[in-house]
Amino acid sequence: MAYSASILTRAEARLKQAQRAHQLDQARRRAEIYRALPRTAEIDRQLRQTAPRILAAALRQGLGQEEALAALRRENLALQDEEAALLDQAGYPPDALEETPYCPLCNDRGWRGAAMCDCLKDLCRQEQIAELSSLLDLGDQSFDTFRLDYYDRQTWPEFHRSPRENMEFILSSCRSYAENFDAYPHKNLFFNGPPGLGKTFLSACIARVVSEQGYAVVYDTAANILSRFETRKFARYGEESRQAEADTRRYLTCDLLILDDLGSEFTSPFVQAALYELINTRLIEGKRTVISSNLNLEGVRQRYSPQVASRLEGEYLLMAFFGQDIRLLKKQR
Structure with a gap:
């Protein structure tokens, strides 16, 4: 679809604004949950540190790569289960702390290969109608x-x-x-x-x-x-x-x-x-x-x-x- 460069530019700018607003909303929600459930913040820190800590321990103890990875998976799953239980008890959805893209179809690129994603296409459509309304x-x-x-x-x-x-x-x-x-x-x-x-x-x-x-x-x-x-x-x-x-x-x-x-x-x-x-x-x-x-x-x-x-x-x-x-x-x- 041959949208004008000006329409596409405005639509892409609005998409970036929507993505930033989505990221801020996620950050605010995460901060809210961390305040209400401090243990979830500690679990997230542990999850980020699990891989380097276990790999370092594996090297010290002479464990093989497969054993180290198995230990990593076990510890991660245990932490994730604990966090999910805490969220559920507080009435939050299980993915409340996950970082998700504004548009999961294109992962916030606005394009899916050479095709325009629906998220950007919808904004182009809105900008085009606004432009037509001025004429x-x-x-x-x-x-x-x-x-x-x-x-x-x-x-x-x-x-x-x-x-x-x-x-x-x-x-x-x-x-x-x-x-x-x-x-x-x-x-x-x-x-x-x-x-x-x-x-x-x-x-x-x-x-x-x-x-x-x-x-x-x-x-x-x-x-x-x-x-x-x-x-x-x-x-x-x-x-x-x-x-x-x-x-x-x-x-x-x-x-x-x-x-x-x-x-x-x-x-x-x-x-x-x-x-x-x-x-x-x-x-x-x-x-x-x-x-x-x-x-x-x-x-x-x-x-x-x-x-x-x-x-x-x-x-x-x-x-x-x-x-x-x-x-x-x-x-x-």
């Missing part, structure tokens, strides 16, 4: 809070159905897309229609649900995304160039890219080429994309290129939004 209003935006009552039940002749019927289909499709992200038959969605009809709201709903499943999700406007491709190409060597390279790589490789407001950016031959590179590369790599725009396919064809329009028409599930501006209706109510 999208994820506060109360969910499929369950989407208001269908703002959409007219009267049939619009040019669409052969009502805005309400249309949005019921779109809402159901978007929910299924998000909840069955890997299995949904259409990998890509194209929302088009006038402003104020719910395109960004549903994009936020999809982003939330897919992020919560642990997938790497990137949301941004078309203007910001395409400007990073421009910076990647024209920036001189240095931090700006490296950052633009990292950003564009993330746009190309993340599990889900949500490209909002296509058509609002300044258009040039370079922007047209960058948009085609973005869409075509993600199609080739099998990566999923959601695009929203005020443009229909004919508008995309005229503004960008027939090739871009062809990719959208052939590889995206097209969802046309129509109806009255919801923002205006909310003000009127």
